Amino acid sequence: MREALQTREAVLGEVARAVVGKDEVIARMFAAMLAGGHILLEDRPGVGKTTLSAAFARVFALDYRRMQFTPDVLPSDVVGFSMYEKESGRFVYREGSVMCNLFLADEINRTSSRTQSALLEVMEEGRVTVDGVTREVPKPFLVIATQNPSGSAGTQLLPESQLDRFMVRLSMGYPDKKSEVRLLKERSYTNPLELVETVTDAEGLAEMQRAVSLVSVQEELYEYVVRLVTTTREHELIESGVSPRGSLALVGMAKAWAYLKGRDYVLPSDIRTVFDSVCGHRIRLSARARAAGVSTAELLKEVQKSIPAPKLVDRR
Numbered sequence: 371m372r373e374a375l376q377t378r379e380a381v382l383g384e385v386a387r388a389v390v391g392k393d394e395v396i397a398r399m400f401a402a403m404l405a406g407g408h409i410l411l412e413d414r415p416g417v418g419k420t421t422l423s424a425a426f427a428r429v430f431a432l433d434y435r436r437m438q439f440t441p442d443v444l445p446s447d448v449v450g451f452s453m454y455e456k457e458s459g460r461f462v463y464r465e466g467s468v469m470c471n472l473f474l475a476d477e478i479n480r481t482s483s484r485t486q487s488a489l490l491e492v493m494e495e496g497r498v499t500v501d502g503v504t505r506e507v508p509k510p511f512l513v514i515a516t517q518n519p520s521g522s523a524g525t526q527l528l529p530e531s532q533l534d535r536f537m538v539r540l541s542m543g544y545p546d547k548k549s550e551v552r553l554l555k556e557r558s559y560t561n562p563l564e565l566v567e568t569v570t571d572a573e574g575l576a577e578m579q580r581a582v583s584l585v586s587v588q589e590e591l592y593e594y595v596v597r598l599v600t601t602t603r604e605h606e607l608i609e610s611g612v613s614p615r616g617s618l619a620l621v622g623m624a625k626a627w628a629y630l631k632g633r634d635y636v637l638p639s640d641i642r643t644v645f646d647s648v649c650g651h652r653i654r655l656s657a658r659a660r661a662a663g664v665s666t667a668e669l670l671k672e673v674q675k676s677i678p679a680p681k682l683v684d685r686r
Contacts, residue, residue, distance in 0.1 A: 388425035391549025405622035407537025432471035439481035445488035539651035590680035607659035638679035
């Protein structure tokens, strides 16, 4: 157990060498990866979204591919295509960019809905089908998608049904002054990604994912999760609440967060910690809420306050 905890701390420490002052975001992204979920990074350009993704790929020695999503990107660029080979007289599969362990879909909202759907189908099924032949993607398989929330020119917003396939939505934000000064100093003579060392490999990540799946959840906590999501569905200012897929994601993220904290069981605090990241992109505010200027974050805080958490004791 101590060795596993040291590995987790080493992963977080190495990624933090490349992305300065964002320990909370790094931890949440790591938790989502441990839970086997896909991640949506929504933030302004230039705050380190791509660097963060590349740092995790380096730490785990993952087969990492990045695709810049533009209007001319086709579904076949993502999932692959069959090409006629004159020498053999048959069609040969040419794999798409998605055939890797960690796929970065950069600015996913700038490509067509058809291409978005091709990627999101792979996220859901874990395999691609080209010309009637189904192929499994490598394991583990994770998608990190980025999008810029400001500026709508040339963008294609993800439908709610597709947003729901991301386990979490995270935002990095600007660094604080001290972190930005450090960033400027370090970038003046080296690329921080070159400082990141490999801690384990893809099988090591898969082993941690298996350990997360074994983290125990008491009956009271399952009921707590259901009460929380039910409240989002019945709230007068929320038009569309958290789906059952969101409930599963909330439990999965809570288990991963408990694992990062060195526990093999979930506490109510784990659920409360990850609640916003899991549920923020899964609710749609009513017209009344939007007119009143009520934010999603405010409503989610209200939901948490309205549902008392079970009183469970930390057994450590």
